[in-house]
Amino acid sequence: MNQKQLDQMKNADGFIAALDQSGGSTPKALALYGIPEDQYDTNEQMFDLVHEMRTRIITSPAFDSNRIIGAILFEHTMDREIDGLYTGDYLADEKGVVPFLKIDKGLAEEENGVQLMKPIDDLDDKLKRANERHIFGTKERSVIKEANEKGIKDVVDQQFEIGQKVVDAGLVPIIEPEVDINSPEKEKCEELLKAEIQKHLDSLNQDDLVMIKLTIPTVSNMYKELIEHPNVVRVVALSGGYETNDANEKLKENNNLIASFSRALTQDLNVSQTDEAFNETLGKAVDSIYQASIT
Template sequence: MRTVMHTADEPTSASEQFQQMASGSGFIAALDQSGGSTPRALRAYGVESWADESEMFDLVHAMRTRILTSPSFGGHGPELGGPGPSEGGRVIGAILFDRTMESEIAGLGAAEYLWQVKKVVPFLKVDQGLQDESDGTRLMKPMPRLDDMLSRAQDHQVFGTKMRSLVTLAHKDAIGAVVDQQLSVALHILDRGLVPIVEPEVDIHSPEKAQAEDLLRDALVVALDGLRPEQQVMLKLTLPEEDGLWTPLVEHPRVLRVAALSGGYSRAEAVAKLACNPGVIASFSRALTEGLRVDQSDEEFDMALDESIEAIYHASLT
C-alpha cells in the first residue's frame, strides 16, 4: 500500500471552490455508488463476495481510497490551471456517497482530504433512491434526512450536492414533473448555501431517447428562466443523441456548469460522445473506473487510472 502525505488543516475557501467549478479545466469524478450500485462496482473491480453489508461498504471504501490517494488523481491548485499538490490536475470535483463522506482517508475526512490535499471540490449525493416508474419516469423518493445531510456536508467542507431522477420515455408532463421536483429541491439546497447538481438522467436504452432529451432540454430552460439572477445550479445530463443539444443549457446564465454522465456507455463510447458536445464536461462513474482491478499492483493501478483520467480530461476540454 502506498504512503499518503497530507497537509495541515486548511480553511475552506468557498470562492476558490466556486471559481474552480465555474471555469476550471477538468471533470467531475462520480464516486457515489450507494447500496444498490455498490455490488456491481465491486464485481467490476474484481471483488466477488463479502460477508454482509458492512463488509461490502468497507471494501468499496478501500477501492475509493485507492483511487483518491493515487498520484494520478488530483485537481488544480488555488490558481486555476496551476499545479496541484498531486501529480494530477485533471479532476476538478468528485461526488461522494454519504457513508464515504463520514469516513476517513489518510487521517482526514474524505471530503476534507479531497479539498485540502487534492484540491478537488467535494459534492455529496443526497437523493435516497427512486420511486417506482410512472409514465416513463422515476421521481426521487422523499428525502426526510435532507436537512441533516446538508448540515453535515457543510461541516465537512462540501461545496454542493447531487440528486438523480430517471426518464425512460418521452412523456412531456411526466418529464415536466421530474424537472419541477428537481428544481424545488435544488432551491432548498441553494437556500442552505450549497450548490446543487440537478441530474434528470435519460436512460440510454430508451426507445424514445432523442425525443425525451428534446423535451427535457425545453423543460429545463423554462425552469431555469424562473430562477433569480443570484441563483445558479449545475446540471448532470445524459450524453445526447444530437450533438450540441445541451448548448442552450451550457450558455444559460443560471447554470454554473453542465456535466455528462456515462450512463452505461463504455469509456471509449462516452469519451467520443462527450467530445462532440462543446462546453460539457464529464462526470463519469463506471467509465472512470473501467479497467481498475483489485489485484493490480499500485503501479499498474495508477497507470490504468491515469489512462482513464487522461482520456476523460481531454474530452472534457472541448
C-alpha cells in the same frame, strides 16, 4: 460558498469523478473491481471494502486537480476519513478537488415513463452535515425512459424543488434528470427535458446557482443554451452505461460539456493490480476522459 471552489467548477479544465455508488449499486462496483459478493457478509464489510477502493483511487497520483476538478461522494464516504481527514477535506486540502455529496435515496417505481426520486426525509440533516463536512454541492438523480410530457415535467419540478432547498442551504446542487440511453425516444425525451429545464432556470433568482448533469445528447451541442445560462455553473455529462471509449467519443462532439463519469472512470481497475499497474490504468482513464472534456 467557497469562491475559489466556485471559480474552479465554473472555469477550470477537467471533469468530475463520480465516486458515489450507493448501497444498491456498490455490489456491482465491487464486482467490477474484482471483489465478488461472496467475499463479504454484511453491509458494513461491503462499505469498508468500497471505501478502501475509493481511498486507493483518491490517493493515487493519477487523481489530481490538473484533470479532475470535482468528485461526487456517497454519504458513507463523506463520513469516513482518508489519512486522518474527512474525505471532503482530503479532496479539497490535499488534492485541490471540489467535493460533492449524493443526497438522493434512489428511484421510485416507474410512472408516466419516468422514475422520480424517492422522498428524502432527512434532507435538512444531510445538508447540515454536508456543510459541517465542508462539502461544496450535492447531486440528485432521477431517470427518464419515455417522451411523456407529464412525466418529464414531474421529474424537472421535483429536481428544482430539491435543488432550491440545496441552494437555500448555501450549497450548489447538481440536478440530474438522466435520460436512459436505451430509450427508443431518447432524442424526443431530450427536447422535452431541455424545454422544462430552461423554464425553471429562467425563474431562478439572479444569485441562485445550479449545475446540471445530463445524458450525452443524441444531437450534438443540444444543451448549448443551458451551458450558457447565467444561473448555470457547469453542465456535466454522465456516461450512462456507455463504455469509456464510446462515452468519450460522444462527449467530444459537445463543446463545453464536461464528463462526470463513474463506471467509465473505474471499469478497468482491479483489486489485484499492483499499485504501479493500478495508477497507470487509472491515469489512462483520467487522461482520456479529460481530453474528451476540454473540447
